[in-house]
Amino acid sequence: MISTQQIHELSQIGGTVVGTDGEKIGKVGQVFLDDHTGEPEWVTVHTGLFGLSESFVPLTDASVVGDTLSVPYDKQMVKDAPRIDAAGELSQSDEQELYGYYGRSYDTADQSTFGTEQGLDAHSAAPTQSAGFDAANDDSMTRSEEQLRVGTEEVQTGKVKLRKHVVTEDVTTTVPVSHEEVRLERVPVTDAQASGINETGELGSEEQEVTLHAERPVVDKETVPVERVRLDTETVVEDERVDAQLRKEQIETEGLDDGTNRQV
Template sequence: MADFNRIEDLANATAYDVDGDKVGGVKDVYVNDTTGQPDFVSVNHGLFGGGDSIVPLRGHTLRDGELHLAFPKERIEDAPDLDENGHLTTEDQEAFYRHYGLEGTKDVTTYETDNRFAQAGAAGTGAAAGAGAGYAAGEREVETERRDVADTERRDLVDNDRRDVTNNDELIRSEEQLNVSKDRVESGQVRLRKYVVNETETVEVPVEREEVRVVREPITDADRANYDGNIGEQEASVTLHEEQVNVAKESVPVEKVSLEKDTVRDTERVSEEVRKERFETDGVVEGDLRDDLRDDQR
């Protein structure tokens, strides 16, 4: 059995992607000119709701103020932009359907409609078919449903008030919102230079040298046979050698150094005071249903 919801419930919903991750609040609802049913919504996302994307409602569910869409958050945030004309043309719809790859998805939720929504859908449609004018969240009206009122006298009071209300009895509530932007500015300069330092290096080099030692050996028979019998002064000499260390210096490349920039993403928290309008009433009967409806609007 299909679930029946109101379009204003959709306009007040918080959107989640197919994995259950929060995307943002619903900004606009785009109603089909022919059927009176909503076909697309515009969803805020990004820091402070700084961006919005058009998302088809095929395959969605709506329950307890949560709009669960049939697409991942990344695809929603990468959706094509729409010109601010308040209307989706046939070409716009086809572009969004291609982006979201809607084969095999279908709607499972049906929405109640009334004359107000039918008139809003017909306004400014021209030759385009399909989605009509956006139903802006900032212009939502509180609809009194008789089936929710159990007390007969209070229901009659509300019906009488609705017949007597004119545009002069309505107030538009406004508030300031933060619009956050970023500027790219210089934050510093880094220089790379090289300079020369003198250091002492000690290297151990193995060297060889010759030394003399006296060797005494017993006389052999051959020595006795060759002895000439002369006694006198004689001398013998040996030439000694050793290795000497020669030191020379040469310049050789050892490494290459350069500068590169990396982008680091961080989050900065900004705070600013904003003004918001609030309503207060005088002379309202305690328990009056109209007062309850005004409280809901807040």
């Protein structure tokens, strides 16, 4: 069973409420105690955009670990719970409606929660707050005002895919090549060489052939890995302004002895 101290601490720090699948449902709001036993019976959970909606969840079978409250229901079920005003006390009809929604017998739930068949005389639970006066026997007036609660929720903004395809591009490069050319050389023949070259002393015909060589570019291609590409995400924090209009009640006096009116 969750102790009053545990649930008080969660309420003060705005503990996280998670469902059966471990998904975050929202933040702990108000805690409602049984009028007779003083034990925690209900808790409200801030859900929806900016946590502006408040849903009731029974604390029966719930558990606390650190700053997390685990309830035996999923997020959608809690969000779709009957909308009941969290201010003041839960009436008998409110509790019956909530117990019915969560699939629990009202009488059975009372017996399992309080250990007796008497349950709550009025079947109501009071929020854990002290008024400082008896509203039923006091001539004072309560002033209320709206307060802005701003939170965040994670939404999907888009998807990014990696896709690989082949493109063709023109590449120009240079490579040095060599070739042979014929060059005519004339070397004078000396008298000593002349007698040995043409011993017959007769004129005649003669032919010589020279084979020329040249280099030419040879192109070959191979596929090689050059880099690895992957997608990663980073969180960028920026300030976004939220505008809202809040209403509040003002109390003014009339008929004071000095003839002045005052606003509070």
